[in-house]
Amino acid sequence: MRHGNAVLSPSYMLRKLSKLSLLLTAVGLFLACGHFLFNNLNARSMVTGIDHQDVSVRLENATFVMLVRNNEVHSARTSIRYVEDRFNHKYHYPWIFLNDRPFSRDFKAMTENLVSGEATYAQIPREHWSMPDWVDKQKAKKCLKSFAEKGILYGGSESYRHMCRFFSGFMAKQPELLKYDYYWRVEPNTQLYCDIDYDPFTFMRTNNKKYGWVINLKEFASTIESLWGTVQNFTLENPQYVHPNNSVGFIVNDHKNITSGSYNLCHYWSNFEIAALDFWRSPVYTEYFEYLDRTGNFFYERWGDAPVHSIAASIFLDREEVHWFYDIGYRHHPFTHCPEPRKEFHESGKCYCNPLENFDRNYYSCSREYKKMLSKPVGYFEIDASNHQKDDVRSPEGTRIQKKSNNNDNNKNKMIEINHPKFAIINENDKINEKNARQQARVENLKHAGVLVSK
Numbered sequence: 001m002r003h004g005n006a007v008l009s010p011s012y013m014l015r016k017l018s019k020l021s022l023l024l025t026a027v028g029l030f031l032a033c034g035h036f037l038f039n040n041l042n043a044r045s046m047v048t049g050i051d052h053q054d055v056s057v058r059l060e061n062a063t064f065v066m067l068v069r070n071n072e073v074h075s076a077r078t079s080i081r082y083v084e085d086r087f088n089h090k091y092h093y094p095w096i097f098l099n100d101r102p103f104s105r106d107f108k109a110m111t112e113n114l115v116s117g118e119a120t121y122a123q124i125p126r127e128h129w130s131m132p133d134w135v136d137k138q139k140a141k142k143c144l145k146s147f148a149e150k151g152i153l154y155g156g157s158e159s160y161r162h163m164c165r166f167f168s169g170f171m172a173k174q175p176e177l178l179k180y181d182y183y184w185r186v187e188p189n190t191q192l193y194c195d196i197d198y199d200p201f202t203f204m205r206t207n208n209k210k211y212g213w214v215i216n217l218k219e220f221a222s223t224i225e226s227l228w229g230t231v232q233n234f235t236l237e238n239p240q241y242v243h244p245n246n247s248v249g250f251i252v253n254d255h256k257n258i259t260s261g262s263y264n265l266c267h268y269w270s271n272f273e274i275a276a277l278d279f280w281r282s283p284v285y286t287e288y289f290e291y292l293d294r295t296g297n298f299f300y301e302r303w304g305d306a307p308v309h310s311i312a313a314s315i316f317l318d319r320e321e322v323h324w325f326y327d328i329g330y331r332h333h334p335f336t337h338c339p340e341p342r343k344e345f346h347e348s349g350k351c352y353c354n355p356l357e358n359f360d361r362n363y364y365s366c367s368r369e370y371k372k373m374l375s376k377p378v379g380y381f382e383i384d385a386s387n388h389q390k391d392d393v394r395s396p397e398g399t400r401i402q403k404k405s406n407n408n409d410n411n412k413n414k415m416i417e418i419n420h421p422k423f424a425i426i427n428e429n430d431k432i433n434e435k436n437a438r439q440q441a442r443v444e445n446l447k448h449a450g451v452l453v454s455k
């Protein structure tokens, strides 16, 4: 009994308890170390080489940016939710919403608690969303009409042109963005398919990246007829801006250079961008944008911000400053980027897209051109523009000089356009009948390509 009493005595119980808690602490420590080691052993991606950190705070001077209309609030909410769930709920980066009109109370109410960082709603100044005074409004109106009649995607839309010009020249200069170094552009109705367990902004900074993309593809030739000629003229006048280790091989095929080659229509799809704002604010880019803008062809034609950005990144940046976020599974209708390696992205439970739907496999993807460019040694695309004669299309004032083009390339580009899968998303705002538009575009393109002779 005494023995039994001793077992149950308070001091005995205390000794037992403290031994037990020591044991539990040791087991806890062991498990924590194991967890830490396991996480860190698996922290570096086998495919991208990126280190995945385990952090829960905003680290960089960066923001999300979404240009959006009030009536797109639910599509905006979809995209926000994807970004938050896959990445930002751990980091709480702020969101900046931009609009050419004032944001409605409803838009704010439906979004401000969905984001995990601070939300800012800003209206774009009129001078960044209107035709500049050197643009001939009557001529622009006629051009829009003729583009619409040809069934060119968004051909008849003036607001689409303001949007493209805005992203090309003014987004980075909005007062709300001035305090940031990096942005991530998000569009309504887009999806993210993979957990992002590192900070892409930190990746950009520590690896000295300026431009990050996910999907690349070919542009409609008919929307940018004189863009390449204008770019050629700009580089001929400013050969010092061409980076010696550029990635011109991505936008010009067959080892040709800016002035001897034609544009292969390849560009990074700009509805997803993670980039350094200082590049768009730099004197080189500003001069380039102003040179393009003086032609008025954001309106007379329909120059997209995607080719405008991509051409700049390919010519003015070191190719090492451009980054393919291959590991980010992403969809913007109608294309999906789905990282393919099964073990890292799918069997790990990280992604849920279908690798067979990966757009890199599509004929219209430019991933082949990109990889080919990367396979060339550093400095391979160095260009001495000073030896070339300025000879193409339009003066900065937009007057047609002399169109010198390579017929074969032009025909090839037209043929590419005819079956372009993006025709599936003809703009509803333009009230274009998709079937008629496609039919008309085919006829027009065949005529241009010399396949059909008009009577």
Ligand SMILES: Nc1nc2c(ncn2[C@@H]2O[C@H](COP(=O)(O)OP(=O)(O)O)[C@@H](O)[C@H]2O)c(=O)[nH]1
Residues within 6 Å of the ligand: 066, 067, 068, 069, 070, 072, 098, 099, 100, 101, 159, 160, 163, 186, 187, 188, 271, 425
């Ligand atoms: N506020 C505003 N946003 C616009 C306007 N036009 C386009 N956007 C936005 O600009 C982006 C691109 O437009 P979108 O219609 O998606 O073009 P697409 O991706 O080329 O088919 C999206 O974020 C749109 O919400 C406009 O007139 N006003």
Ligand SMILES: [Mg+2]
Residues within 6 Å of the ligand: 187, 188, 271, 332
């Ligand atoms: Mg879009």
